[in-house]
Amino acid sequence: MPSDSTLPAVAAFSSLGGQRVWSLMVSLFGDLAQGEGDAIDGPVLSTIMGALDVRPEASRVALHRLRNDGWLQSHKVGRISQHSLTAQGRAESAAASPRIYAAPPDLLEPWQMVMTEENGRETDAALRAAGFIPALPRAYVGPVGKAPEGCLALRGETPPDWLRRAVEPAELESEYDALLVALTTTENELARVRHMDAVDVAVLRCLIVHNWRRLALKHPALPGGVIRPKWSGYQCHLLVDQMLRRYPQPALQDLAATSAAG
Amino acid sequence: MPSDSTLPAVAAFSSLGGQRVWSLMVSLFGDLAQGEGDAIDGPVLSTIMGALDVRPEASRVALHRLRNDGWLQSHKVGRISQHSLTAQGRAESAAASPRIYAAPPDLLEPWQMVMTEENGRETDAALRAAGFIPALPRAYVGPVGKAPEGCLALRGETPPDWLRRAVEPAELESEYDALLVALTTTENELARVRHMDAVDVAVLRCLIVHNWRRLALKHPALPGGVIRPKWSGYQCHLLVDQMLRRYPQPALQDLAATSAAG
Numbered sequence: 001m002p003s004d005s006t007l008p009a010v011a012a013f014s015s016l017g018g019q020r021v022w023s024l025m026v027s028l029f030g031d032l033a034q035g036e037g038d039a040i041d042g043p044v045l046s047t048i049m050g051a052l053d054v055r056p057e058a059s060r061v062a063l064h065r066l067r068n069d070g071w072l073q074s075h076k077v078g079r080i081s082q083h084s085l086t087a088q089g090r091a092e093s094a095a096a097s098p099r100i101y102a103a104p105p106d107l108l109e110p111w112q113m114v115m116t117e118e119n120g121r122e123t124d125a126a127l128r129a130a131g132f133i134p135a136l137p138r139a140y141v142g143p144v145g146k147a148p149e150g151c152l153a154l155r156g157e158t159p160p161d162w163l164r165r166a167v168e169p170a171e172l173e174s175e176y177d178a179l180l181v182a183l184t185t186t187e188n189e190l191a192r193v194r195h196m197d198a199v200d201v202a203v204l205r206c207l208i209v210h211n212w213r214r215l216a217l218k219h220p221a222l223p224g225g226v227i228r229p230k231w232s233g234y235q236c237h238l239l240v241d242q243m244l245r246r247y248p249q250p251a252l253q254d255l256a257a258t259s260a261a262g
Numbered sequence: 263m264p265s266d267s268t269l270p271a272v273a274a275f276s277s278l279g280g281q282r283v284w285s286l287m288v289s290l291f292g293d294l295a296q297g298e299g300d301a302i303d304g305p306v307l308s309t310i311m312g313a314l315d316v317r318p319e320a321s322r323v324a325l326h327r328l329r330n331d332g333w334l335q336s337h338k339v340g341r342i343s344q345h346s347l348t349a350q351g352r353a354e355s356a357a358a359s360p361r362i363y364a365a366p367p368d369l370l371e372p373w374q375m376v377m378t379e380e381n382g383r384e385t386d387a388a389l390r391a392a393g394f395i396p397a398l399p400r401a402y403v404g405p406v407g408k409a410p411e412g413c414l415a416l417r418g419e420t421p422p423d424w425l426r427r428a429v430e431p432a433e434l435e436s437e438y439d440a441l442l443v444a445l446t447t448t449e450n451e452l453a454r455v456r457h458m459d460a461v462d463v464a465v466l467r468c469l470i471v472h473n474w475r476r477l478a479l480k481h482p483a484l485p486g487g488v489i490r491p492k493w494s495g496y497q498c499h500l501l502v503d504q505m506l507r508r509y510p511q512p513a514l515q516d517l518a519a520t521s522a523a524g
Contacts, residue, residue: 113375113416115398117424136377137399152425154375154416162379163414 005200008189012182013207022062027210030093042081047259051203100213104237109224110144111156131220133167141167143223164228169219176232183239198250198258212240267462270451274444275469284324289472292355304343309521313465362475366499371486372406373418393482395429403429405485426490431481438494445501460512460520474502
């Protein structure tokens with residue numbers, strides 16, 4: 001069950017939806033045990049999942065699914081199970097990490113506008129795959145440096161508000177707004193908390209990383225130079241970065257010790 | 263009738279169409295007598311129009327029309343008529359002259375891309391009025407320096423071929439091609455001509471200025487930096503500029519003397 005320290009955070013994030021247990025577990029392993037050889041002991045995992053308000057039965061089902069999917073593996077060591085990412089799970093976690101853990105972009109970061117000859121699907125797909133964001137018909141906003149052959153690439157200048165809004169993922173607007181409320185609430189509540197043990201920190205980080213990556217990985221990163229400072233997605237990024245730095249990843253052995261003492 | 267020196271030029275340009283006599287006369291006065299107090303004597307005008315292969319009756323009708331339109335005025339001085347631009351005719355000639363007589367643009371001339379928030383008619387009209395050329399949906403190419411409020415203005419870079427073609431006036435393509443043939447033919451024929459008197463020069467200039475302005479004034483000037491060097495419109499501009507500089511405007515008194523001697 002949630003501890004006194006993390007109860008408000010668990011409550012704040014629970015309303016956001018999308019808390020599928022297997023997905024939460026992917027976030028947890030990616031955050032705590034992405035290194036080669038890292039493993040989480042069964043009792044530690046149970047304690048954390050319990051603190052995240054997940055029933056033991058639901059955790060077992062999720063573990064089973066992730067093992068079947070080739071994401072996690074479990075080994076018996078003496079009387080306890082140790083769970084770890086497979087090579088595939090580790091590779092996929094590593095691929096997503098740069099984006100999830102990126103520092104918030106500099107709002108003066110250069111960007112470029114890339115304009116295409118045609119409205120072709122292939123060009124559109126290639127540009128989106130390269131991280132470009134459609135902004136106007138046949139015109140995409142993206143990071144500087146990689147302009148596809150045959151396109152017109154123009155260096156970005158301070159953009160008007162309508163362009164900043166045009167590149168925001170409109171379909172995630174209400175979700176980013178809700179995440180910002182949860183993050184702000186959590187940050188305020190944390191100011192009252194005297195002590196966070198290793199499990200508390202693991203739980204808090206899992207909630208933050210999980211709910212952040214659910215949104216951030218659904219759209220390309222916006223170059224800082226086109227970000228509207230009041231955009232919820234950017235405000236979330238600032239808070240996520242701030243809190244993850246304030247509460248660094250606990251070491252796995254500290255987690256084991258805390259969990260055993262709890 | 264055309265002189266031996268200008269006959270090939272008259273023939274080369276005659277196939278281009280659009281040689282309405284009143285319009286040809288507008289070009290002539292704009293080229294020869296745009297200064298305040300400038301006037302063309304009746305006999306000189308008759309000689310030039312004859313050399314342009316215009317029948318006397320057609321010249322008289324055109325003169326009448328231009329007087330009625332407030333473009334030209336005629337005064338009797340002794341036994342001859344003197345024809346001159348009215349203040350209005352002079353003002354309108356002066357307004358068109360910078361574009362007609364502009365040197366060909368530097369192909370490295372800076373340009374900008376201006377992008378609009380909406381597809382609105384008002385914005386479109388304002389941008390076109392300011393000399394901007396629609397290049398993509400909601401994106402216009404224009405000279406640097408004047409970007410309308412609320413638009414995104416990006417500095418131009420070396421453009422791909424498709425953008426250069428996109429800003430060319432497609433509807434004038436065959437007309438510019440034909441003009442280029444006429445100008446090239448004329449330039450080649452002129453190489454064989456030993457002597458051009460003042461009337462010959464006036465006739466040649468009138469043909470060049472008239473047929474050039476008919477096309478050039480129908481579309482906004484392309485910033486040099488987006489011009490496709492092989493574009494007929496640009497090749498015409500180079501030849502027009504070259505020939506007008508090689509055959510400068512004759513003085514009105516030289517014209518009178520040549521005409522009287524002819």
